[in-house]
Amino acid sequence: MKTAVIVFPGSNCDRDIAVALEAVMGVKPAMVWHGETALPAGTGLVALPGGFSYGDYLRSGAVAARSPIMRAVVEAADGGLPVLGICNGFQVLTEAGLLPGALMRNEGLNFVCRDVELTVANAQSAFTSRYGQGEKITIPVAHHDGNYFADTETLDRLEGEGRVAFRYTGDVNGSARKIAGVLNAAGNVLGMMPHPERRIEAAHGGIDGRRLFEGLLETVGA
Numbered sequence: 001m002k003t004a005v006i007v008f009p010g011s012n013c014d015r016d017i018a019v020a021l022e023a024v025m026g027v028k029p030a031m032v033w034h035g036e037t038a039l040p041a042g043t044g045l046v047a048l049p050g051g052f053s054y055g056d057y058l059r060s061g062a063v064a065a066r067s068p069i070m071r072a073v074v075e076a077a078d079g080g081l082p083v084l085g086i087c088n089g090f091q092v093l094t095e096a097g098l099l100p101g102a103l104m105r106n107e108g109l110n111f112v113c114r115d116v117e118l119t120v121a122n123a124q125s126a127f128t129s130r131y132g133q134g135e136k137i138t139i140p141v142a143h144h145d146g147n148y149f150a151d152t153e154t155l156d157r158l159e160g161e162g163r164v165a166f167r168y169t170g171d172v173n174g175s176a177r178k179i180a181g182v183l184n185a186a187g188n189v190l191g192m193m194p195h196p197e198r199r200i201e202a203a204h205g206g207i208d209g210r211r212l213f214e215g216l217l218e219t220v221g222a
Contacts, residue, residue: 001221003029003045006073008064008092013050013195017086020197021047024213025221034067044220045082046073048089050142050195060103060145061091070096082126082220083189087143090182090191099182099191100158101150106143107174113142115205116194117169118180122162125183127190130215136169137208139194146193148175148182158182165190 003021007014014031021029029047030040039046053064064070070092077083077098085093093099106112115138123133131137150158155176158164166181181192196209 001025001044001217002027002040002042003047004032004039004043005029005047005049006032006034006069006089007049008034008051008053008067010053010055011049011051011088013087013197016195017047017049017197020200020209020213021045023200024210025217032069034064034069037068037072039069039072039076043076043081045084045216046076048073048083048085048092050087050089053088053092056088056145059091059095061088061093061095064088064092065095065097074098077184077189080186080188082216084127084216085189085191086195086197087141087146087193090193091145093189093191098189099184100154101148101176101182103145103193104147104149105145106147111142111144112146114140116141116180118166118194119169121164121167121181122183124162125165125187125190126216126219127183127212128165128215129219130211137211138199138206139196139209140198141194143193146175148179148193150176155179161185163187166192166194
């Protein structure tokens with residue numbers, strides 16, 4: 001399965017996601033610079049990595065969302081291509097209008113970096129098909145602006161449409177209704193704050209993150 005990792009100035013988890021994608025998909029991903037205007041032909045999955053795109057100036061992800069390559073990403077996502085945004089990538093997806101809501105500063109204004117327990121809230125998407133409904137998994141987080149926020153009407157819609165993919169089991173950063181991962185209406189775009197690419201080998205402490213990529217390979221790559 002051919003994949004592409006979008007690289008912005010300030011991305012610092014692009015290598016992490018590239019290693020994870022190659023390990024699971026069996027093909028080295030294309031590293032696509034933010035100034036490009038088109039995705040590589042045959043791309044089956046786009047990943048937006050964590051980091052501090054453009055130094056997080058203005059708002060986290062706000063400048064990156066207006067990069068030339070994002071026009072191609074939005075068009076591809078609207079056409080059904082799977083797009084995964086992790087941490088800063090999640091922020092970029094909200095700023096680009098591919099996902100609702102916004103990511104705000106954590107409660108206490110502290111950077112949070114530790115393993116957290118998540119509950120799989122929707123095991124029916126391409127991203128979550130290798131998990132069980134309600135299963136508890138452990139994935140690392142590393143963020144300062146990870147507090148997912150949306151108005152009550154939007155939150156009710158996300159809940160009602162099954163678009164909450166992951167939820168924090170404990171209180172991590174004050175995120176609205178403990179939301180850790182959100183899907184778009186079509187189910188082909190996922191933004192999540194925890195880092196599944198950091199939990200793909202036993203040496204990482206487990207493979208809970210690997211199963212996300214395996215599910216994509218199984219449901220999309222096939």
